[in-house]
Each structure stands twice: as C-alpha cells, then as structure tokens.
Amino acid sequence: MKWVFVILLIVLVGCSSQPEVLRLATTTSTYDSGLLDYLLPDFEEQYGTTVQVISVGTGQAIKNGENGDVDVILVHAPSAELKFVEEGYGVNRVCVMYNDFIILGPEADPAGVKEKPIINALQRISMTSSPFVSRGDDSGTHKKEKKLWVEAELEPTGDWYNEVGAGMGDTLRIANDLEAYVLADRGTYLANKNNLDLVVLVEGDDSLLNPYGVIAVNPEKHSSVNDHGAEHFLEWLMSEETQNKIDAFRKNGEKLFNSLRGECTGG
C-alpha cells in the first residue's frame, strides 16, 4: 500500500508547480478555428507567460470572469460585455476583431430567403414555418439571433423552431440533418464546411457584424487575478503586429477574422 501513497505524493506535487500563467476564457469560435493556436505562441515567447485557454460558450466565459476563475475573457456579445464592465467585473474592454454572421439553409431554399435583407429573411422563414435551428445556449450567437428576431418584431415559436442547446458545430450538423435554416458565425461554418450540405443564403448585412471584445477581469473584485498578465495581453493583442496577423490568418484558404484596432462598432 505504501507505494500508492508515494506515487500519489509525487503526482500531486507534480500537478501544483507552474510557471507564470494567464488564464483566458473564450468562445469556441476563436479557439476551435485555430486562431489562438496561431497567435498565442508569440505572446508566450515575448512575455514568458503560459496562456491557458478555456474554450466555452460566451455565457460560461463571462461567468468564469465574474467568479474570478480566469484573468481575461475574449467573447462576442457586446451588450453582455458592457454589462460585465458596468457591474464592475471587468476593466479595459477593447474590441479586437470582427467576423460576421450568416444565414445558412438548404439549397432548395423553401422560404425563398436567398440574398434578402436579414430581417425580411427571418420574416419569410417564420411565415412559411420553415424549420429553423437555434443554438438556444445563451451564447453570443444565440444572443444575436434573439436580438434579430426582436428587430423583425417576431416571437419565434412553434414546431418549425428548434432550440437545440448546443455549440455552433453541433448546431450546424443538426441543421444540416433537418435541412433547416440556421444563424452561424462564418468562422465555424468554414471550419465545418466539408461536412455540410447547407449553403450561405444571407450575408453582408451591417447588422450581421460580429465584433469580439477582450476584457480584463477586475483585480479589485478578485485579488488573485493576474492583472499584469492581462494588461500585457491586451497591449499585445492590440499591437500592430498581432492585428496584422489576425488579418493574415487563413483556415482552409479563407479569411475568418478582420482586425478592429480598438474601435467598438457594429453589433
């Protein structure tokens, strides 16, 4: 039995020693697309800090920030971000980059939404009761979708409206199987394009812009946060070099994100 405890002790000690660490909670779109794996090694080298990325939905990322479990958050939900700062959980919100939302649907397009303005497209889907799949998980994309329904003065209910409570990738797969319409961020769509029959039907509307904000967790709320690390991270993220790299990032040959250089517009 003695060896069990010796091994336990070794492993436990091994688990607890760490170099300087910065914890970043972010939405699945920035991490799953590979953007952060592409950008972060520069920061880690420059500042000698290991960045631990926790990739979750925007709702959970913001909660992690409120609880002080992470040092900085990178999300896309402008109104929730503003609330996070107003309530004193976060400091220094800056807008890093944007991509856009698109409406995908079956090629047959039963509701006839192709190239229509977004609000009109939603009205047509609702009017024809064509199947629509919603994230239903309080993520940034779900929040955006709810906002668009409000702007269309509609309350989506009925058999045609499916809230699946899943991440973007899973939601796209479900929509694909159901031959349904779905609102998606372009990055996740491009990453999963090869497994999908859905096509892009609505895009390019100003109200479909999807800005990403980065916010440091307030050290006055949680004294344990690595506020120096967070400050460096924000500086580095907004630097000319990193912003250029965001523009240069390609996934399967397609550009996913556009630099924003601090201007919080759109959304």
Add this chain to the structure above:
Amino acid sequence: MDVFLASIWEALKLIVSLDPEVLAITWLSLKVSGLAVVLATLVSIPLALFLALKKFPGRKVIINLVHTFMGLPPVVAGLIVYIILSRNGWLGGLDLLYTPMAMIIAQFIIVVPIITGVSLNAINSVEKTVKDTIVSLGATRWQKIVGIIREARRGIITAIVTGFGRAIAEVGAIIIVGGNIRFHTRALTTAIVLETRRGNFELAMALGIILIVLAFLINFALTAAQQRIKKR
C-alpha cells in the same frame, strides 16, 4: 475515403508516430482516472464493508443513497466541484480549478458510489455460512474482514473495473473543472469533444479508437488478475 477507414488509418498513424501531444493527452487520461479510482477504492471498500457488516439506524437510507448516486450525471458532479473550487466557492483559495487535481476530485465523486455499490453487492452475496465459518474458526475482527474480502474479491475487482471504465470514458465533469486546456488538462475524451466541434471527425474518431484500445488493454490486465486469483 470512408470516415471509419480514415479514422483507423489516422489512429494507426498517431500511435506509430508516438505523437508527443497525443501521448501527453493519453497519459493525463490514465493518470487522472487511475488516481481517482485508486483513491475511490481506498474509501469505497471500507465503506462497503461497514455498510454490509454493521447494523445501525439509517443504514438502509445510506445504501439507497449510494445506489442513487451510482447514476449521478457526470455534468452534475462537475458542476458541484466547479462551484466549490471556483474563486467564490468554499475552497476557492486552494487554486485547484482548471488543474488535473480538480479532475481527479470530480471523477472520485463519480466513482465512489459505483465501487461502493458494486462491492457491497459482492460482500452481501458472500454466503452467511461462510461468514459464520470464519467466525467459528475463532477469527478476530480483522481476520474476519480479511476473510470476507478474500471471498468477495472477484466482485470487488469487477467493481473497480466498472469504476475505471466509467472514469476513463467520462467527459461531462472533467471538461467543466479541467477546462480542456492544451498541454495541461486536456484528456482523451475532452480532446474528442474539441476535435468533433472543430469538424475534424477523423482525428476525433482516431482518439476514440485509442481510448477504446486503452480501455481494452486495462480490462484485459484486470480480468487476467481476476482469473489468477480464482485459480489460487
């Protein structure tokens, strides 16, 4: 190529090339689930013995609770551990959230009821005559306990195998308390979730195949041990 064939090919490539990241992920899965099961066994077997041998008020309620928690959804276990280890939680000061230790704690909570419940059945099914014989041979209390464990050992090993199977395959709890952080808390199951989300189905399936092969080898070893005990 067919997704299944492509996945098997991908899995073979990962195994043969000894991809360092895949090795680290596999090792973390083994370490976390292995330690959770070792710790759970140390708690569960005495608990099962106590529940089997000691008559006390409330015993039936506790046994019912054990059986109920055998079906605890891992996500719930993860959420409980998250709330406790979060900065705002009771043990927030220990700085354990998003570490392998947090993953061990969550799996420990999932596995204890399973090993306890299955062991309890094994101990209860040791025939009363055997127990009486042990006592009638003038055994002390410790000798009696050792004798009963020896009689129930096959069922107890089944309990440990079941607990390990549940732990190594579990994803709901460790993705919440571990955070699936690369090079730190990424295990096989959480890597599979990530690669599925990323649309890399072949890689996800390949990791799944590695997980299944691993589980098979461990079960094989434990079953072999069980057979050897039987022959003795």
